[in-house]
Amino acid sequence: MSDTATLLTRIAEALERIAPPPLPPADLGSHAAYRWNGTAIEVIHDFAAPDYELLTGIDAQKAACLDNTRRLSQGLPAHDVLLWGARGTGKSATVAACIGKVREDGGTIGLVDFASSDLHSLPVLLGQLRAAERPFILFLDDLGFDENFVGDARALRSILQGGATARGGLVRLYATSNRRHIVARNLSENDPVNPRDVADDKLALADRFGLSLGFHALDQDTYVEIVKAYADRFGLPFAPDQAVQWSTQRGSRSGRVAWQYIVELAGRVGKSLTQ
CATH class of the missing domain: 3.40.50.300 (P-loop containing nucleotide triphosphate hydrolases)
Structure with missing residues (x-):
């Protein structure tokens, strides 16, 4: 094989490594x-x-x-x-x-x-x-x-x-x-x-x-209900006033903030949130 042909082969192989062939189509029949x-x-x-x-x-x-x-x-x-x-x-x-x-x-x-x-x-x-x-x-x-x-x-x-x-x-x-x-x-x-x-x-x-x-934005009672539901599910100690203090520090009351408080609470007591 000539030097030119060898060089072209190496270039082609390098390009294939940089841009691999596309993945096969995903199976659309079973996954969630x-x-x-x-x-x-x-x-x-x-x-x-x-x-x-x-x-x-x-x-x-x-x-x-x-x-x-x-x-x-x-x-x-x-x-x-x-x-x-x-x-x-x-x-x-x-x-x-x-x-x-x-x-x-x-x-x-x-x-x-x-x-x-x-x-x-x-x-x-x-x-x-x-x-x-x-x-x-x-x-x-x-x-x-x-x-x-x-x-x-x-x-x-x-x-x-x-x-x-x-x-x-x-x-x-x-x-x-x-x-x-x-x-x-x-x-x-x-x-x-x-x-x-x-x-x-x-x-x-x-x-x-x-x-x-x-x-819509949550009122305080609904926010506390969300925190309580999470705490009950994961067996965590629950203090409403501390949950309210957490939302005040974050400047927001939402389901996301409630979950973030649960993550903080679980971390404090050393408990996993996996089920």
Whole structure:
């Protein structure tokens, strides 16, 4: 073999090591959760759904989400869902808990985690999910748009509006947002033709979700109830005044802050939180 041929062979081998062949397609028939990386679907092997019964202070929201998820799992008409409200109040946990609960009851539904930065690849993903012929929740966490919202927001709205035509009857979108209308209210509306059209565009995306669930900041009593539920589950000593002091120091009362206090409490007494 000539020196040139040898050199080319070495270059080709080096390129293969740098860019290995793509992984085989994920099995979409059995796993509970997946992640879309913009080009392919990956299995989330360590998916662990929160205990549905342990979610406290959001009974109406979690019941509505669970009922909708069960319908989808059974192949019945179901809504796209927008879960909006204060940070740390259980929006994402509710979605994961409903997946876990439905699967625990024998459902075959799966979740696909999808970043809003990959909205341009959404049609490719939806095509793969349609072909799987299995109920899926396409989950967009912390969805929101800034001044550059127009293209991505309208693309997502088009998918939502298309319904079964675009997605099939077994794929629904669940999204969380800190804003009820997903886009910031202070976006400029300097449309030289009709400023109202810009405002309508901002609201129309949220309107496409058939089910809108609000998650609100907690009062002190509800916050203490959440801490107590966690403490009882893990057999931890519980002092309400200390839990309140923790939330005061954090400047917030939420399910997330309650769990962080439980982590602190378990660490103090040397007890594991695994079950």
